[in-house]
Amino acid sequence: MSSKAAPRDAAAPGGGPLPGPDEDLYGQLGVSRGATDTEIRRAYRNLLTRAHPDKGGDPERFRRIQAAYDVLSEPSKRKLYDQTGRIEKTADQEFVERFANGAFNDPILSATAGGGDAGGGSGGLADQIIVRQNAGEAQSHTAGFEAWLRSRGDASGNVFTAETVAEQFGVARSSYDPVLLPKADVLQVVCRGPGARVAECLSLESAPLVPELEWGQVLVAVKFAPISAADTYTARLGGVYGNDTAPKLPYVAGHDGVGVVLKVGPGVKSLSEGDLVLPLRPFTGTWATAAVWQERALLRLPKDGWGLPLEYLAMSRELVVAYQLLEQGGLKPGDAVILNAATSTVGQVVLQLAKLLRLRAVAVIRRGGTAVAAAAAAAAAGTAGAGGNVSGGNVDGGDARWNRTAAWLKSLGAAEVLADEGSLRLELDRLRFFARPRLALDAVGGDSALRLLEALGEGGELVVYGCMSGRSPSWPWQAWVFRDIRLRGFNLRRWVAARPGRMAESLESLAKLVAAGMLSVAYTEYDITEWSEALEHSQERGRQTKVILKMNDPWVGGGDQGLAEGQVPSATAIPNAAAAATAATATRNSSAPNAGGGAAAVPGGGLRAGPGPGAPSASSQENRILLSDGKGAADGGVAGPGAVLVFAAAEMYPY
Numbered sequence: 050m051s052s053k054a055a056p057r058d059a060a061a062p063g064g065g066p067l068p069g070p071d072e073d074l075y076g077q078l079g080v081s082r083g084a085t086d087t088e089i090r091r092a093y094r095n096l097l098t099r100a101h102p103d104k105g106g107d108p109e110r111f112r113r114i115q116a117a118y119d120v121l122s123e124p125s126k127r128k129l130y131d132q133t134g135r136i137e138k139t140a141d142q143e144f145v146e147r148f149a150n151g152a153f154n155d156p157i158l159s160a161t162a163g164g165g166d167a168g169g170g171s172g173g174l175a176d177q178i179i180v181r182q183n184a185g186e187a188q189s190h191t192a193g194f195e196a197w198l199r200s201r202g203d204a205s206g207n208v209f210t211a212e213t214v215a216e217q218f219g220v221a222r223s224s225y226d227p228v229l230l231p232k233a234d235v236l237q238v239v240c241r242g243p244g245a246r247v248a249e250c251l252s253l254e255s256a257p258l259v260p261e262l263e264w265g266q267v268l269v270a271v272k273f274a275p276i277s278a279a280d281t282y283t284a285r286l287g288g289v290y291g292n293d294t295a296p297k298l299p300y301v302a303g304h305d306g307v308g309v310v311l312k313v314g315p316g317v318k319s320l321s322e323g324d325l326v327l328p329l330r331p332f333t334g335t336w337a338t339a340a341v342w343q344e345r346a347l348l349r350l351p352k353d354g355w356g357l358p359l360e361y362l363a364m365s366r367e368l369v370v371a372y373q374l375l376e377q378g379g380l381k382p383g384d385a386v387i388l389n390a391a392t393s394t395v396g397q398v399v400l401q402l403a404k405l406l407r408l409r410a411v412a413v414i415r416r417g418g419t420a421v422a423a424a425a426a427a428a429a430a431g432t433a434g435a436g437g438n439v440s441g442g443n444v445d446g447g448d449a450r451w452n453r454t455a456a457w458l459k460s461l462g463a464a465e466v467l468a469d470e471g472s473l474r475l476e477l478d479r480l481r482f483f484a485r486p487r488l489a490l491d492a493v494g495g496d497s498a499l500r501l502l503e504a505l506g507e508g509g510e511l512v513v514y515g516c517m518s519g520r521s522p523s524w525p526w527q528a529w530v531f532r533d534i535r536l537r538g539f540n541l542r543r544w545v546a547a548r549p550g551r552m553a554e555s556l557e558s559l560a561k562l563v564a565a566g567m568l569s570v571a572y573t574e575y576d577i578t579e580w581s582e583a584l585e586h587s588q589e590r591g592r593q594t595k596v597i598l599k600m601n602d603p604w605v606g607g608g609d610q611g612l613a614e615g616q617v618p619s620a621t622a623i624p625n626a627a628a629a630a631t632a633a634t635a636t637r638n639s640s641a642p643n644a645g646g647g648a649a650a651v652p653g654g655g656l657r658a659g660p661g662p663g664a665p666s667a668s669s670q671e672n673r674i675l676l677s678d679g680k681g682a683a684d685g686g687v688a689g690p691g692a693v694l695v696f697a698a699a700e701m702y703p704y
Contacts, residue, residue, distance in 0.1 A: 074130060077117035082131070086122070093118045140565035141405055147558055149376045153406050220264040225315040227261040230268060234258065234605040237337035238580050241299040243287030248584055250284045251302060253577070255605050258339065262314030265344050269326060270603040273363035273574075274306030274335035276587040276596045278517065283331075290331045291540070301334030303598075307354075307362040308340075311603070317344045325350040327365055329545055329552070338577060339603035348552060355560035360572050362556075364394060364595055368570070369555045370541050371398035374512060375406065377539070378488040382407040385482070387504055388490035389413040389469055389497045390517060391458055394570055394595045399490065401568050404462030411477070411486060412463035413501070414454065416470065457593075469497050473504040485509065495520035502528055510535040574599045 075082050078092045096114050100106035120126045120136060129138060138146070145153045234255045244250040262268060279290065284302055288295030310324040320326065328335060330346040354362050361368065374395075380386065386403060390396050391412035403410040455466035467476050477485075485506025491498040492515035499522050502511055511534065528534040545552045562568035571594040575583035580598060587596040 074117040074120055077113050078121065089118070089121050093122075140561045141567060144405065144558055144562055148406065149379075152380075153382055220316065222263075225264055227263055228312060228314045229261050230258055230312065232257070232260075233339075233603075235337055235339045235603060236577055236600075236605055237301045237334065237340075238303070238577070239299045240284045240288065240295075240302050243285060245285070247281045247284050247588075248581060250287070251580070251584070253580055258604075259341055262312060262341065264314065264316045266314040266341050267310050267317055267320055267326075267344055267347070268312040268314075268339065269308040269342055269347075270311050270339050271306050271308040271335055271337055271600045272359050273600070274303045274577075274598045275363050275367075276583055276598065277305060277366070278515065279304055279331075280336075281584070281588065288332070293331045295332050300332060301337050301340065303335030303337070304328070304331045304333065305363065305366050306333075306335030307350075307359050307365070308335075311339070313344075320344055320347065320349055323352070325352060325354050325362070327362065327552075329542070331542065336577065336580065336598060338600040338605075348549075350553070350556075355557050356564050357556065357560045358563075360574070360597055361560075361563060361570065363597055364570060364572065365552075365556055366541055367394040367595070368398055368559050369552055370514060370539070371395045371402060372555045372559060373541070373544065374490050374514065374539060375399060375402055375408070375488075378510065378512070380406075380408055380488055383409070383484075384488070385409040385411060385464075385484055385486040386488040386490065387411040387413060387473070387486040387501055388492075389501060390492040390515070391463065391466075392454070392591075392593045393492065395492065395514075397461055397570055397593075398568065400458060400462035401562075402462075405562070405567065409464040409482075409484075410462055411473075411482070411504075412455075412458045412466045413469045413473065413497070414458070414466065416448075416451065416468045469493070469500065471500075473500045477504060488512070490514065493517045495522055498522040499524075502534065505532075505534055508533045508535075510537065512537055512539050514539040570595060572597050576601065 075084065078089060078096065080088055080092045084092070093114070098104065100111045100114055102108045102111055120130055126136070129135065133142075234257055237254060237256055238251050239254050239256075240250050241252070242250060258268075280303055283290045283295075283304070288298055288300050290304070306328060308326055308328075310320050310322055310326060313320055313322060326342075326347040326349055328342060328346055329348050333342055333346060334340050350362070375386070378386065386399075386408055388396055388399055388410065391400065391414050396412070400410050400412060451468075455463075458466050465477070465480060465482060467473055486504055487506060487509050489501040489505050489509065489511040491501055491511060491513045494513070494516035495518040497518065498511070498513065502522075502524070505511060509532075513536070524536070529536075559568060573586065573594045574597050575586070577598045577600050583596050583598060586592065
């Protein structure tokens, strides 16, 4: 079930609404639009003595005077009112203003008087040379210290505190009292070693909860955990993720998820019971109903998660990756960006953000990964319109599935949709797409990455954030030398480690778009006991939905295990893992639609997954997914209005 957040009415301190956008706030105070802050304060004080209700004034007029002063006395509020005539910013206005430090703001509205020294703060190279000559050869103490720090490389950033010493060397067990935990068993998906088939490397097991929390540890009830390519990639290698490895084998699978703190251990300062948390480090073991994690490995979220559904918070990595890929791209409105794997979760978010930022997005997808159910494609085509082209050899008008997928991508924000084959550069020429993309986003690698490289304009940048094909591309040196192409990688974990607060900022900004119905992501829920089926679904070809594991109860057998009331969700008692799988299947085949946008059974034993609050209404359901028995509507499968039947493969996303 999806819904849109109702717009909030601005409120004055007295409780009533602020003046509307058509009312003249300056007129309320009797000053001109060019009045100084001092003139505004004096006018307000004069009116205060005459119009106050205690002195016989009209209460409504006094309220409006007070509301006008509250706006005009605050520089940021006055600036917004002067530029737009409005009291509050809309969700998209605030998003565009904050994104990339206002790079996408309307230049007319954002222009301010007194732009400062045109030459910049420190001047050019010539000015610096003159300053150095005047100062002599010797460096200042500060400059010399900074140079010494740079010469130390990575070690220059190491600052040792009591916390870092405790993290590196541990805390003596005799110096604190551990927090005892109740006896309980948890369900967890365990990886016991490497293997070509991920399903054979994993197994669902019931394991006892550790008896106590040690220094810096917290007990977390996991709510949702996505199945990402990074998870399957790690399991296939037996616990290797980039430069990180699992502490030991076997290990609990799952890098990402969202959970609630049930108990805090000794030495924990930033977390408390009931806090909503996201794991930031790999190998936290999120494919479990409950887990013990280190405080330093978690990001504390607001109690309400900025209004984001828990399912969206579980997908926070994909959301923030898409956000940062665009924000770090150095683009301006009207620029073009090209991306492969456009139907992935990251791709879906990139396209929707590009639409808001007035970027022209070129979506590149595999011809063999575009199976879409007819009903959903028809809904997507209705929102996409007839403009633009659907490209890729003889695809135009000949491949209905391709056309429906392309229409869906266009409804998200794609300006063009191309097949991941041949020359993308020549195809853009054929479409008279003359302005070359300035940014290319690669999640596939191999030949697909080379095609993106060829399509880039001179001075463009290719960002590699994944490798679904598992093949590294062979880069032609001519692209770097003669076309000034730049190449860099992006890994969210490294980015978050260097900027701990930016993850929360990005999520808060995206949450407002979700609440306003301007951003939505398709997902499908499975109970953790159905992990095998969920894993199989996550690796199907053409999949256009994020597969998420749901944990209904942290304990095998149910109950609150002596923890605080309300911390543990109620659930049917499940005595063991085998019975849990049977119960989950029965529940899934008979459940009603989930009001929170989660999974619900549909006729035929399928599973409907909604996008959560803030998603488009039933008239625009291009992001609603219907899973059935593997058959499309034309093949006798189960399909309903606005449904998308999905098949796809996911390999390696090291982001």
